[in-house]
Amino acid sequence: MTRILVLLGTSKGAFFLESDAAREDWVLHGPFCEATDLNHVKGDPSTGAIYAAGGNPWFGLDIWKTSDLGSSWTKSAEGLSLPGEEALDSVWSLGIGEGRIYAGTRPAALFESRDGGETWHHLEGLQAHPSRPEWPPGGAGLTLHHIVTDPANPERLWVGISSAGTFYSEDGGVSWRTRNSGIKVVGWEKGDVTYPEFGNCVHGLALGPGGTMYQQGHQGMYRSDDLGAEWQDISAGLPSTFGFPVVAHPHDPETAWFFPMNGDIKGRHCPDGKAAVWRTRDGGRSWEDLREGLPQEHCYFTVLRQAMAGDGLDEVGIYFGTNSGSVYASRDGGARWSCLRRDLPMIRSVETMILA
Numbered sequence: 462m463t464r465i466l467v468l469l470g471t472s473k474g475a476f477f478l479e480s481d482a483a484r485e486d487w488v489l490h491g492p493f494c495e496a497t498d499l500n501h502v503k504g505d506p507s508t509g510a511i512y513a514a515g516g517n518p519w520f521g522l523d524i525w526k527t528s529d530l531g532s533s534w535t536k537s538a539e540g541l542s543l544p545g546e547e548a549l550d551s552v553w554s555l556g557i558g559e560g561r562i563y564a565g566t567r568p569a570a571l572f573e574s575r576d577g578g579e580t581w582h583h584l585e586g587l588q589a590h591p592s593r594p595e596w597p598p599g600g601a602g603l604t605l606h607h608i609v610t611d612p613a614n615p616e617r618l619w620v621g622i623s624s625a626g627t628f629y630s631e632d633g634g635v636s637w638r639t640r641n642s643g644i645k646v647v648g649w650e651k652g653d654v655t656y657p658e659f660g661n662c663v664h665g666l667a668l669g670p671g672g673t674m675y676q677q678g679h680q681g682m683y684r685s686d687d688l689g690a691e692w693q694d695i696s697a698g699l700p701s702t703f704g705f706p707v708v709a710h711p712h713d714p715e716t717a718w719f720f721p722m723n724g725d726i727k728g729r730h731c732p733d734g735k736a737a738v739w740r741t742r743d744g745g746r747s748w749e750d751l752r753e754g755l756p757q758e759h760c761y762f763t764v765l766r767q768a769m770a771g772d773g774l775d776e777v778g779i780y781f782g783t784n785s786g787s788v789y790a791s792r793d794g795g796a797r798w799s800c801l802r803r804d805l806p807m808i809r810s811v812e813t814m815i816l817a
Contacts, residue, residue, distance in 0.1 A: 463817060465772055466530075467780050467801075468511060469788065470502035470810035475513045477531060478801055484778055484792045487801050494525045494534060500606075501767055503555040504814030505562070511814070512578055514552035514564060522552050524564060526578045540581035543570055543588075554767070556608030559615035561633075565605030569596065569622045571634060584634035587620065592639065592659045599623030599662050606766055607666045609674075619674075619689060624662035627676065629689055643692035647680050664766050667717065669709035673744075675717045677707040677766075682719060684745045695745025700732045706769035710777060715744045718771070718779055718795060720764040730761040738769075738779065738795050754798030755789065762787070767810035774815070782808030 467478040467487075474492030499515035509528065516522025523536040541549060541564070549566045556563035562574040564581065570588055572581040587593075596603060600623075607621030618630045619640065626641040644661045647654055662679035669675065676683040676692060681702045683692040696702045701721040710716035719739050723732040731737070736755040739748045762783035769781040779791045786805035791798045 468502040468812045470499040471806040473806035501810040516551035558610040567604040569605040596625035621663040640689035665707035667709035673714035698748040705766035751795040772813040
């Protein structure tokens with residue numbers, strides 16, 4: 462029997478929502494990880510293991526792991542350190558590859574485990590990139606918050622760093638190239654527009670089929686048809702160029718979902734106090750707002766950069782969590798929405814895992 466898990470990383474631990482293939486009734490499990498401040502919870506469908514990452518300055522950082530859907534947990538930080546005196550304060554992102562687990566940190570660095578998370582190895586090539594001394598931090602610091610792996614090629618990796626931009630490796634993280642061509646940066650003081658090789662604030666990054674990628678940046682929504690080598694602005698038709706999460710359709714390169722905010726210095730909440738997920742089905746040439754079942758008055762929550770995901774079923778389910786602790790779901794690609802849970806802690810990440 463197919464089981465679907467929606468994995469939630471929150472400010473007070475991990476939670477799992479569980480359902481069957483009908484996706485009608487959901488059971489909530491948790492909190493797990495001793496109510497730890499978590500940034501990302503992600504599952505490995507090949508093993509059934511679930512990983513949870515976070516940390517804070519008082520208790521340090523750890524990556525938790527369960528192989529029995531939360532009944533028991535282990536944790537390890539072995540190898541999660543940088544040479545010299547630069548200290549890591551938290552793990553912000555996880556990636557799952559073929560026999561490999563990746564962890565992104567603040568300050569921005571990338572680590573790999575090939576033994577199921579027991580030990581970690583620093584992938585030094587990213588920090589050895591010649592642009593590294595000039596990477597500007599984002600509002601939350603210099604943070605590696607996205608790791609994208611390619612199911613078709615385990616050697617391909619993309620990472621998103623605020624505010625350094627997107628970087629790409631095709632040799633498993635040994636060497637890296639910038640992937641920011643076409644991404645606009647608007648100066649804070651003079652409003653001047655530039656397209657730098659690095660130094661843009663990427664927010665969301667998603668890989669679709671056939672090498673199609675979607676990116677939500679600080680100042681625009683973008684699409685690439687060549688694994689991120691070149692990006693095209695597809696913001697026209699959206700209510701705002703600012704937002705955080707983006708989800709690519711697992712089977713259709715022309716379809717993606719985005720949750721816009723009202724602006725970077727205007728509160729970072731739903732435009733006009735009305736919640737909507739925006740969907741394109743023609744590669745960004747046009748957008749439609751999907752509102753049925755979502756609050757349409759006095760709605761001021763935020764959906765953070767890792768807090769929206771799809772489930773990969775034939776009729777794709779879409780899920781998102783809010784900073785006010787609500788989880789919304791659609792079983793039909795966003796046409797209709799329902800609230801699965803309210804009053805959870807701040808939700809920082811949403812991921813799905815299908816268990817046969």
